[in-house]
Amino acid sequence: MxxxxxxxxxxxxxxxxxxxxxxxxxxxxxxxxxxxxxxxxxxxxxxxxxxxxxxxxxxxxxxxxxxxxxxxxxxxxxxxxxxxxxxxxxxxxxxxxxxxGTGAAPRLRGPRVRKGVPRPIAPHEAVALATDVAEDSDEPWVAARDWAVLLLLYGTGLRIGEAVTLPGAVLPLGETLRVTGKRAKTRVVPLLAEVRAAIERYAALCPWPLASGEPLFRGVKGGALSPGVVRLKVRGARARLGLGERTTPHALRHSFATHLLGRGADLRALQELLGHASLSSTQVYTAVDAAHLLDVYRAAHPRG
Structure with missing residues (x-):
């Protein structure tokens, strides 16, 4: 052939x-x-x-x-x-x-695109979402896994792809987490005590050995947890809870960013936490009302 x-x-x-x-x-x-x-x-x-x-x-x-x-x-x-x-x-x-070679592409003005403003979800919606997804599982370790994953997205601003590719080598957890993001760039994000506790509980219940070279979050057959599985579970939960279509795993990342910015976080620091290559990607969050975000952040993270 x-x-x-x-x-x-x-x-x-x-x-x-x-x-x-x-x-x-x-x-x-x-x-x-x-x-x-x-x-x-x-x-x-x-x-x-x-x-x-x-x-x-x-x-x-x-x-x-x-x-x-x-x-x-x-x-x-x-x-x-x-x-x-x-x-x-x-x-x-x-x-x-x-x-x-660089510059070979003809100059052509692209279509005008209206920049969208990130749409975070309220703290109580994030908690309700994670709770519903976890309670929908009959397997205690799967429930603990789902709770840990969604709390991780909300508490650290990770992309779903970054969360499900975390290796078992991150255990035992400390106060920070090293994450590999787009273009294989690494960054360090802080871990809230609640997020750390959720991951540790999942790790204790998981029936699969979480070796350093293996995925941290596992599917029901022992392989790496698929982002599609998380999205499907979130879709089911938002339907049961009557939440809008904007309630997605990625919306938890938006919530993390907007809450921190509303609390007065520096844009450069937020850029590092989110793993944005360009500051312009982070600046879109400034379009959200800061006063409202401050209230939301305090409700979500009273000790923040």
Whole structure:
């Protein structure tokens, strides 16, 4: 059986994973974007879209591609919204700069996107959510696990992917936790006593050995806990509690950030805690009313 040669999109994916240390999800998404672009351009130009031909791409070609992607006929469904189109254009620029060198991508103004304001959930909603998810399980160790995971997200601002990939090596816990985030960057976050106690209780009940090289949070069959399982459990709990669709695992991260900012946390310090590469990503939280956040933070963390 002959080996299938790697495409330009495949080589780009290898570059992202090996040289840029991007996450598996990012690599998969960017590879798909590059592949879609190459397929479109080959048909659009009537010739193969190789590196040499990509060097001659212009803004009109990109506009044609975006029009194709935003049109309902491109996939048989609804076209891309502004935010999705902007993300697609950003991914394309990265691919073209890799293929032809920095600055190779034609200058093209992207669609205007209205920046959204993070929507945290109230402290009592966060606690009710974690409680309901835990109580929905008949297995004591699974209930302890779910409570620990959600309390960890709310108490440290971790991304769900960061939480479920924590290794058993973090045990025994101290007053801080070393976390590996996007692009393999590490940061140190403080652990509240309540969060530490929840994780320790789970560890004591877990039927699987939590060796240093194994995942800390386990699924029911002993493998690593999947983020999808946590999202599914949260979805079920919010339906039972009558909470809005914004009540997601990621909303707990928003709550952590907005509560701290409302309490007067320094933006640079918050950037470090969240693992944001750019301060602009952290600054969006300043759009939330600080006075309200101070009240919310005091209700959530009376000793904070």
């Amino acid at each position: 002959l080996d299938v040669p790697l495409t330009l999109a495949d080589h780009y994916a290898i570059h992202l994973a090996r040289d840029r240390r991007r996450s598996e999800h990012t690599v998969r998404a960017y590879r798909a974007t590059a592949s879609r672009l190459l397929t479109f351009l080959s048909a659009h130009w009537g010739e193969e879209a190789d590196r040499a031909r990509l060097a001659r791409i212009d803004a009109a070609d990109l506009r044609a591609y975006l029009a194709h992607r935003r049109g309902a006929g491109s996939s048989g469904g609804a076209g891309l919204a502004n935010a999705s189109a902007a993300r697609e254009l950003s991914a394309i620029r990265g691919f073209l700069d890799w293929a032809g």
